[in-house]
Amino acid sequence: MTAYFDSNATTRLAPEALEAMLPFLGESYGNPSAFCRFGRALLDPMENARIELAHLLGADPSEIIFTSGGTESSNMAIKGAVRLMPARSRIVASAVEHPAVLEPLAFLEREGIEVSFAPVDGEGMLDLAALESLLDEDVALVTVMMANNETGVIFPMEQVAGMAHRVGALFHTDAVQAVGKIPVEVQQIGADMLSVSAHKLHGPKGMGAIYIKGGIDLPPLIHGGHHECGLRAGTYNVPGIVGLGKAVELAAREIDRQGRNLSSMRRRIEEMILESCPGSSILGSGSPRLPNTICAVFEGVESEAVLTMLDMAGICASSGSACSTGQSGPSHVFKAMGLSDATANSAVRISFDRYTTEGDEKLLAAHLPRTIEKLRAISPYS
């Protein structure tokens, strides 16, 4: 028996998305940019996908550009914003962004851009007052994720966007963890640019999109042919685009029911953890969070040992800790939350999705308390 509880890392491809993609990996192999009918016939399925995503985000299809994933989208937004506003030399971000945002920022910092980070509190919530105090008319871009991948904490987009716009800055949000899980409306949140990843919402890997608000003349990141109106060169990933479209269509249809199901699953799993694992706590539980994400701390127990023991029982979960990712030191998210390294080293992330079953939940409930008890018996800190 196996159970997958690492949906914030990636999700399984929806069977409907796979089915929709198959013809485009087979007989429908044409290049949509070509003159002949082999290719031209592919334009409609691709444009349908664009319409689906635009519909989900409350955008116009002309505002959606397909990319290779969330990382490319965020790179395009961040590097493009700086080029678009050469008179401004600053970027403000949250301290808990994903590396897909942090690394382009670090790159620009080496090129002379000043990057400032707004802190979060102990519940993982963005400090809005601190963010505002960092803003001035020299800020080209404010980039703040919509929901954090490790804690699931959801940031108040409308307020962040309002602050950015008051100083004339552009606002980008890395929304890869939010889209498909909670309602994301670009006009309501006031986003100028928004990153989407297909594989986080049961679409294919290597596929993503960026929403660019109409009228924002963002320069391309990748130069080449005239694809995507010259904004993103490279032959269309037709199966990927079609798979994204189908995944988005399902997400739009399922989002309310799925949200309710995930919320009650989260409540049940959290109750199980708190009741049957003494010395446990849930990070960010005082903040609004994604319905599918639990970040639990098991005092006195090292997270990777928990993951290894769960893995041996067929359960896949994850942690932001050092060893599991090969980096050194605990995750920057936990550091930003002011957690001690000891606590950060004891945090385990349990994330799930539409396809997580009651059986998965039972397997977790059967093994997690036992695992914690066993490891705590070995621990000098128990």
Next chain:
Amino acid sequence: MWNYSQTLLDHFTNPRNVGSLDNPDGHAEVGSSECGDAMQLDIRVDADDRIEEALFMTFGCASAIASASALTEMVKGRTLAEAESLGNGQIVEYLGGMPEEKIHCSVMGSEALRRAIADFRSRRDRVRQAIASLPPELSRALEGCSLPLERAGATRVELVCGGEGHPPVEELEQYLADRAGHPVKVGFSV
């Protein structure tokens, strides 16, 4: 997930020699939960410098726990000299290999052993120095008895007496404990 050997996973899920000793002969704490790895090791050493018992507690990943478990198995019954010659490479070998990124876990094990042995020696030195400089009233009360220095351990000493009278075992234990900084048991034989 890491690719672990079956032996390593066995030591991780069924760790040997978990626990701690009351009044150990040697104790070591290495790492800290802040670094993501921490280990505590207690050893009991007999009068022939042989490790009778080794117990550990570990906060750490699978390889840290398995390394500690393997280490305790490897040192039990060995002399201090033999134990000291153990390197972390032998722990890795014992466990059937370990991912390169995890070798530091085995280093923590051999570091704990080195420090526990050093702690044992320093405890024992304090006890032996205390024996070598008994106060006059205790010396007088122990007349006719011998306290062989070379048999004196870190937490146990042997007192051999001629037969007559009652040697002041409790006073001696109290004195040694005060001087050594930890409880010392006096074994009395005639």
